[in-house]
Amino acid sequence: GAVVSQHPSRVICKSGTSVKIECRSLDFQATTMFWYRQFPKKSLMLMATSNEGSKATYEQGVEKDKFLINHASLTLSTLTVTSAHPEDSSFYICSASPGTASTDTQYFGPGTRLTVL
Amino acid sequence: GDSVTQMEGPVTLSEEAFLTINCTYTATGYPSLFWYVQYPGEGLQLLLKATKADDKGSNKGFEATYRKETTSFHLEKGSVQVSDSAVYFCALIHAGNMLTFGGGTRLMVKP
Numbered sequence: 769g770a771v772v773s774q775h776p777s778r779v780i781c782k783s784g785t786s787v788k789i790e791c792r793s794l795d796f797q798a799t800t801m802f803w804y805r806q807f808p809k810k811s812l813m814l815m816a817t818s819n820e821g822s823k824a825t826y827e828q829g830v831e832k833d834k835f836l837i838n839h840a841s842l843t844l845s846t847l848t849v850t851s852a853h854p855e856d857s858s859f860y861i862c863s864a865s866p867g868t869a870s871t872d873t874q875y876f877g878p879g880t881r882l883t884v885l
Numbered sequence: 886g887d888s889v890t891q892m893e894g895p896v897t898l899s900e901e902a903f904l905t906i907n908c909t910y911t912a913t914g915y916p917s918l919f920w921y922v923q924y925p926g927e928g929l930q931l932l933l934k935a936t937k938a939d940d941k942g943s944n945k946g947f948e949a950t951y952r953k954e955t956t957s958f959h960l961e962k963g964s965v966q967v968s969d970s971a972v973y974f975c976a977l978i979h980a981g982n983m984l985t986f987g988g989g990t991r992l993m994v995k996p
Contacts, residue, residue: 774928802984811974811986812929861928863984874984876921879928 770796772864774877781852782885789847789880791862797842798864802874806859818845852884887912891975891987898965898994906960906990908975916977918951918958923972932973970994
C-alpha cells in the first residue's frame with residue numbers, strides 16, 4: 769500500500785523556538801496533503817489542507833501564522849510550528865491523498881510527537 | 886454538517902471474543918466510509934473502507950458494511966487477538982476530501 773513518512777518521529781524543544789516537521793509520500797504523488805493534531809485520548813483535529821503549489825487552507829481556529837504549512841512538491845509537505853509554547857505539545861499527524869476526489873483514500877504518516885519545554 | 890458517532894470505550898474483551906464497535910454517521914448524500922486503527926505510539930492506518938451503500942469492507946478479519954438505511958458502518962471481528970488492542974476510528978469523506986472522524990474507541994484484548 770501507499771507509504772507516508774514523517775520526520776522526526778519525536779522532537780523536544782524549548783519554548784520560543786520553531787520546529788519543522790516533514791511529511792513525505794514515498795511511492796505516490798500526493799496532490800493533497802493534510803495536517804492533523806491529536807490531543808491525548810482525543811480524536812484527530814484537522815488543522816489544514818494543502819494542495820501542491822498553492823496556499824494551505826486552514827480550519828477555523830487554527831493560527832496560520834503559527835502553523836506554517838508548505839507543500840512545495842507532490843511528495844513533500846512541511847509543518848513549521850513557530851515560537852512554540854508548551855500548549856503546542858501534541859501528536860501531529862499528516863496524511864496524503866493521490867487525488868482530489870471525495871472518494872480518494874488518505875494515507876497517514878506515523879505521526880510526530882512534539883514536546884515543548 | 887457531517888458528523889460521526891462511535892461507541893465510547895474502552896471496550897475490554899477476552900481473546901477470541903466477538904467484537905462489535907458501533908459507528909453511525911450524519912451526512913447528506915453518499916459519503917465514503919472508513920475505519921482506521923491506531924496502535925499504541927503509532928499513527929493511523931487504514932483498516933478498511935466502503936464507498937457505496939451495501940458495500941462490505943474487510944481486512945485482517947475485520948468487516949464493516951455500509952448501511953445507508955441506518956446510516957451505520959459498524960466494525961466487527963469474529964475472534965479478536967491481543968494484537969488487535971488499539972484505538973479504532975470511524976471516519977467519512979464527503980465533499981472536499983475532508984475526513985471527519987469519530988471520537989475513537991479503545992479496544993483492550995486480554996489473554
